Amino acid sequence: MPDLNAIKAEAKRLLAEGVVEVVVAFKPGDTPLHPQPAFFTNVDEVENLVYDGLCQNNLATFLTRLPKTKKVGMLVRGCENRSVNALVVEKQKSRENLYLVGIPCEGIIDWRKIVERAGEAVLAVNENNYVVEIETRDEHFTFSKNELLHDSCLRCVHPTPLSADILIGEALPEGNLAIARKAVEEFEAQTIEDKYAWFQKEAERCIRCYACREACPMCYCTECFVDHIEPRWTESGATPAGMQGWHIVRAFHQTARCTDCGACERACPMDIKMTYLTEKLNHDMINKYNFEAGLDTQTLPPFATVTLDDKNRFMA
């Protein structure tokens, strides 16, 4: 775990010296399982800042909700940094108005994996050196952190922020792309019927609450396609066509933009798996175009570029 005092000191400095107007980070929640995103605007408030493995949100999702010209400081882990980069590429924020406090990330804990193992009456969670101690109303539990990590974090390739303004703690080794691919490869290896059955089982639990959309930094459209009325692009209800339509189009809109942070899955109240779709697209983009979202702040995603020598027939 990075040194919390060092994070706080940096956040205080940024505010005191006027480098930024707000620091986006986390504060304690009402229960240890749910720390809350928080917006610190003065030095005194920063005492309340927390950071641990249960900070499950991708803070970059708040970037497009703050005024574009506001000077923003943000706590970023590997995936968050890449999301911020992707947003800068898409001109949602200029890099000069940002100060990124980077944290080499040991992975985000999936609180549902805790509840599954220890119940919901969790009074305290302590992490130390990849071991998680949990105090509940009636019992004490010890888990290895890996057992509790969110699936996206288990396959993370770039845990260390790539372009933070300062790094708190030592950089971590890069992950292994072969391991990262495993989940997608396993999915691909299924028969087409099994794939569809899997997709149906996941998508058709959807209640269309759009927590996945709201949690995703790359879903920032003022009007999402599902909210559009004239014409209507999808069925409105929680019907198979409506739910499948949402899941397919949501995933496609993420092509070469998703950083596999997993925030969508962690936000879903129905425990729906959906990163297998975006990960498939991510790996297609790597294989076919050698492109990965968020590695820098300049390169446009392949599908966002148009050149005169494009080979597409419809361009001719």
Add this chain to the structure above:
Amino acid sequence: MNLILEKQALPGLLQSWREQYDVYVPQKMERFSHFMPLTEESVLVTGEPHNTRIPPKALFLPMTETLVKFTRFGGYEDAQQNVQPRVVFGIRPCDAQAIQLLDTSFIQEGYTDPLWLERREKTITIGLGCHQPCHNGFCTTVGYGPFNKSDLDALLTDLGDTYLVETLSEAGEACFQDLSPASDDIYEHALEIQQIAHDQMPVAFETENLKEKLEQNFNSKFWEEVSQSCLGCGVCTFLCPTCFCFDIVDETQRKQRVRNWDTCMFRTYSLEASGHNPRPSRVERTRQRLSHKFVYWLDQVNQIGCTGCGRCVRYCPVGIDIRAMLRQAQTLPFEVSHAV
């Protein structure tokens, strides 16, 4: 009537109801439980987590339902809903209470929703009290409780190897007619268990003057503070057993008029045709959610519109906690109103 039910006999009893009824019981779905029709293979979930992820309101107000089917040349016909008489077993008291609250909205003279009414009339609800209350619920704080009997046809209390069954209506009695009566001792023992559970629930926030404080601080900075990290998703309201907003949409390709769950937390909920939105940001939307439950419900039916089920606390993706918000609201300034 107070009856005694051996736990071993429960599966058989549930199956026997299937002769007359569609039976719904909480069953495992992924990592949570969900009310689903009972089949021969069904495995009943009665332990933690206490509540089903989706509240049983969905059995009365489905997420999506067809209201009208259009025919050619401008005609239409009402959709048939075809609800069979049914028993819902294992409803927790907070969720049953919520159904009573929703009745006040859907069943009103002159404004009764026929679909809701039919489902209600055809449903027997059998509750399972919470002898080990859940951690994030706060039913007693809002005036209800882990053995609340409101709107149930029978309530079960877990006594270890047996359940005490308190029947609360004729329909409830009929479901358990073959059971033997519970002795006074057993009943006393069950009452004790109920009391202990009740006393275990912490006071999550004070409700005294809460309504006045929220009303008088309508324009307070407080709303900005508590809604800052809100994502504006549908989790807290869709999963709430007392939230009932819906949207009516014409699915022209299907030639159907449908009703879908909707929520005041969505931007599009209050967006008007002109483009104006009277609740332009998450600040106003959060204020609406809380005020509906802790102000407007009281104005309308003199009951708090939250039954303390804890779902919004558990599943809010950014950890916004209604208990914490209301504790903070209690620190707001207010003047005692002397309205008669």
